[in-house]
Amino acid sequence: MYEGPVQDLIDELGRLPGVGPKSAQRIAFHLLAADPADVGRLQDALGRVKEGVVFCEICGNVSEQTQCRICRDLRRDATVVCVVEEPKDVLAVERTREFKGRYHVLGGALDPLAGIGPDQLRIRELMARIGAQDITEIILATDPNTEGEATATYLVRMLRDFPGLTVTRLASGLPMGGDLEFADELTLGRALSGRRTV
Amino acid sequence: MLVGQNGQGKTNLVEAIGYVATLGSHRVATDAPLVRHGCPRAVVRTALVNEDRELTVELEIAPGKANRARVNRGPVPRPRDVLGILRTVLFAPEDLALVRGDPGERRAFMDALLVQRAPRYAGVRADYEKVLRQRNALLKSAGAARRGGRGGENDLSTLDVWDGHLAKHGAELLAARLDLVDDLAPLVAAAYAGVAPESRPAAIGYRSSLGEALPTGGERADVSAITEALLAALGEKRSQELERGVSLVGPHRDELDLVLGEAPAKGYASHGESWSYALALRLGAYELLRAEGTEPVLVLDDVFAELDRRRRQRLAEVAIAAEQVLVTAAVEEDVPGELAGTRFRVADGEVRRVE
Ligand SMILES: [Zn+2]
Numbered sequence: 001m002y003e004g005p006v007q008d009l010i011d012e013l014g015r016l017p018g019v020g021p022k023s024a025q026r027i028a029f030h031l032l033a034a035d036p037a038d039v040g041r042l043q044d045a046l047g048r049v050k051e052g053v054v055f056c057e058i059c060g061n062v063s064e065q066t067q068c069r070i071c072r073d074l075r076r077d078a079t080v081v082c083v084v085e086e087p088k089d090v091l092a093v094e095r096t097r098e099f100k101g102r103y104h105v106l107g108g109a110l111d112p113l114a115g116i117g118p119d120q121l122r123i124r125e126l127m128a129r130i131g132a133q134d135i136t137e138i139i140l141a142t143d144p145n146t147e148g149e150a151t152a153t154y155l156v157r158m159l160r161d162f163p164g165l166t167v168t169r170l171a172s173g174l175p176m177g178g179d180l181e182f183a184d185e186l187t188l189g190r191a192l193s194g195r196r197t198v
Numbered sequence: 199m200l201v202g203q204n205g206q207g208k209t210n211l212v213e214a215i216g217y218v219a220t221l222g223s224h225r226v227a228t229d230a231p232l233v234r235h236g237c238p239r240a241v242v243r244t245a246l247v248n249e250d251r252e253l254t255v256e257l258e259i260a261p262g263k264a265n266r267a268r269v270n271r272g273p274v275p276r277p278r279d280v281l282g283i284l285r286t287v288l289f290a291p292e293d294l295a296l297v298r299g300d301p302g303e304r305r306a307f308m309d310a311l312l313v314q315r316a317p318r319y320a321g322v323r324a325d326y327e328k329v330l331r332q333r334n335a336l337l338k339s340a341g342a343a344r345r346g347g348r349g350g351e352n353d354l355s356t357l358d359v360w361d362g363h364l365a366k367h368g369a370e371l372l373a374a375r376l377d378l379v380d381d382l383a384p385l386v387a388a389a390y391a392g393v394a395p396e397s398r399p400a401a402i403g404y405r406s407s408l409g410e411a412l413p414t415g416g417e418r419a420d421v422s423a424i425t426e427a428l429l430a431a432l433g434e435k436r437s438q439e440l441e442r443g444v445s446l447v448g449p450h451r452d453e454l455d456l457v458l459g460e461a462p463a464k465g466y467a468s469h470g471e472s473w474s475y476a477l478a479l480r481l482g483a484y485e486l487l488r489a490e491g492t493e494p495v496l497v498l499d500d501v502f503a504e505l506d507r508r509r510r511q512r513l514a515e516v517a518i519a520a521e522q523v524l525v526t527a528a529v530e531e532d533v534p535g536e537l538a539g540t541r542f543r544v545a546d547g548e549v550r551r552v553e
Contacts, residue, residue, distance in 0.1 A: 020263075110356055112336035117353055146328040146363070154359045 006032065058129070060105035060122045062087045070102060077101045082139040083126065083155065084180065085109050085148065092181045093141060096189035101139075104129065109147035110154060118154065126155075130162055137166045139195055143180050144170075156198050168195040199533060200526045201552075202544030208526040211549065212288065212497045214242045215524065218255055219286040220310050221265075221277055221320075224499070230261040246284050248492060255280050278324075282317035285492055287484040289513075290499040293476040297456060297463050304454035308375050311382075311483050315490065319374055326367040330445055333360040338443035357436075365428035368448040372406065372428075373419035375449060379404040386482035393481070393512045394474040398459030402479075407431075407451035474509060477501075481516055493521040502532040510534055 001007055006028060014024035031039055055061065056068035063069070070076060070090075080101030084090055090103050106121045129135065140155055142148035152169055159167050171194030180188070200208045209225065213232070216224050223232060233240040239260040246253050257277060258266040267277040274280060295303045312319040340353035383402050390400035406412045408431055413423035431447040432439075439446050456463040456475060463475050487494045496517055502510050502525070514534035517523045527533050530541075541552040 110332075110359070112332050112339060112353070112356075112360075115339070117356060146325060146332065150329075150332070150356070150359050150363055153362060154356055157359070 055105075059103045060107060060125065061090050061103060075100075079134055079136045080139065081126075081129070081135055081137070082141050084141050085143055085151070086181075089141065089143075089180045092183065092188060093192065096185050096192060098189040098192045101137075106142070106151070109142055109151040111147045121151075123155070123158065127158065130159070130165065136164065137168060139192070140167065140169045140198070141180060141192075144172075145179070148180075152198075167198055169198045170195050199530075199537065199539055199541050200524065200544050200549070201530050201541060202526075202528070204528055206544045207547045207549075208544045209290075209499055210547075211544070212499050212524055212526055215244065215284070215495070216286055216288045216497060217259070218242055218244050218246075218257060218280065219284045219314065219495075221257075221281065222310070224288050224290050224292060228261070229259050229265070232259055233261055244284065248283050253283060255283055278317070278320050281313055281320050285314050285487055285494040286497055287480055287487065287494050288497040288499060289477060289480040289501050290497075291501060291504055293480060294472060296479055297467060297472040297475045301453040304456070305450070305452065307479065307483075308378060308454055309371075311486070312371075312374050312378055314487055314494070315378065316374075319371070322367060322370050322374070326364075326371050326449065329360065329363045329367055330448065330450055333357075333364055333445055334443065336360055337439050337445065341440040341443050344440060361429060361432045364445065364448060365425045365432065368428050369421050369425040372424055372449045372452070373421045375452070376404055376406075376419040379454065382482050382486055385485045386478050389481035389485070390474060390478035393477050393509055394471065397471055397474065400463070400475060400478060401457045403455045403457065405453040405455050406449075407447045470506065470509075473505060477505070477509065477513065481513075484516070484520075496520040496523045498523065498525045500526050500528070502527055502534070503529065 002010065009028045009031070010021075010024045013019055013027050014021055016024075019027070031042075052064070053062050054064070054066065056063040056071055057066050058071045059068060061068045061070065065072075077100050081104050082093060082099060082101055083104045083106060084093065085106050085108055087105055090105065093099050093103075104122070104126050106123065106126075108116055108121055110116060110118070110121070126138075130138070138155075138159060140152040142151045142155075156167055156169075159165060170188075170191040172191075183191070200211060202208050213223050213225055216222075217232070223229075226232070239258055242257045242259070244255050246255060254268075254270055256268040256271075257280070260266075265277045267274050267280045269280060269283070296307055309319070309323055313323070336353055336357060340357065343353060379402060386402050387400055390397070408424075408427055411427050411431055413420055413427055428447060432445075435446045445451075456479075458467050458471060458475065463472065467475060484494060484496060498513070498517065502513070505513065510532075511534060514537050517525070517537055523537070523539070525533055525537060526544075542549050543552050
């Protein structure tokens, strides 16, 4: 245990995902030795992240304005919506350059162990969007793991009754048990173009 | 043959070999005790020959974190990907629990053998267990909501989804176990008759939580028929499940019945018979794997001292025919003379060849 602020910093860093006690300690001492200007920039970025970032009122992606860049972009096909769990999955799909439609970010997946059911996800917003806009295809791009598959199955049931709506799921071939964000562009691109109706 | 006093590291060595084959220990249920006290991780490096190919498999065991694996120095995405490269059948004093322990011991025996037979079942089992945990969590919260008069519709609307996934993965696991027991039963019966010819005949059978509803007939188990049966059973049990907050049907509730003559082995078999039964299960597994591909490595950890003369003799006969056998013993004289091979002395964590 270190004294005062250093230990506080180590404790806070240690609570971040993927940061173990050893790395937390390393980062803390790195910051202690770093140029004040560098630390200042990090401080600013941390300060802005909660105040400056809002979630797009249409798709739920992180955004600087009330509507995100993709939802504002008129060149993007508004009739096809790709449903993902997290904002980082939007980036993963964007990297493939295969997809020209819009997104819907659920904010997670069904996960009873973590107390997450349909009400904790942006599913009602998705239904409202389909009802109000001219959407012809929903691509379910939840993670290829237990929770993501359950979420996709649930959505298939919920979306079944919308007339004229096609629901598709990414083709298999994605590494099972993984996160969408870890799939390489080629694999994800292929899964996207080979999607099948469910 | 590894000879040394207890506590010198013999079992540690064969345990490491078993870990490369099964990603688990035959001795303890978790990884933490496998790592030396005060160290962050343990490393197992093995040089193997698989279908005439030489391979190195390296595993890094770090409790509380994700284990890492490398094959021929290249990292593989998941440790699970090394399953199937090395196949072992390990017989140890702990195996008495196969006969006398809880059903969980026998389910673990079946599942480990399934994975050695076809590594993809490691994934099937992991998926099943994940869905099961999620479904149980949902049953608990939905049950509590219902009892509290809060309806719990939010939870119940997703229970059908989890039912579907539980039935799908459960049917795959259940079907594979049924086929396994089908193939294993005659081998175990023969092995038992060989080990204990004066005893009553041994018969193993699969008991499903589906009971009479388990689809039967046909050469191999029918996954889609079992899926339907599981779904129907889940529907019937739903209210009971919500009350108790646990899943009441599925392969996690099943049992491998061990019968001796007319009676269950557990509770009715003598000490000697229980040992013979445990040995017969391992020998049966060995014969099964051997008939289906790469020869498994036979590992006999400290078992000769536990067996009487005839059982020792019988085990030695099987072991002599095996391609590779690793034997550990505290006293060399406990091991039948015909198993003479390369000898190593294990003392204080060091292994030295005996010339
Ligand atoms: Zn948006």
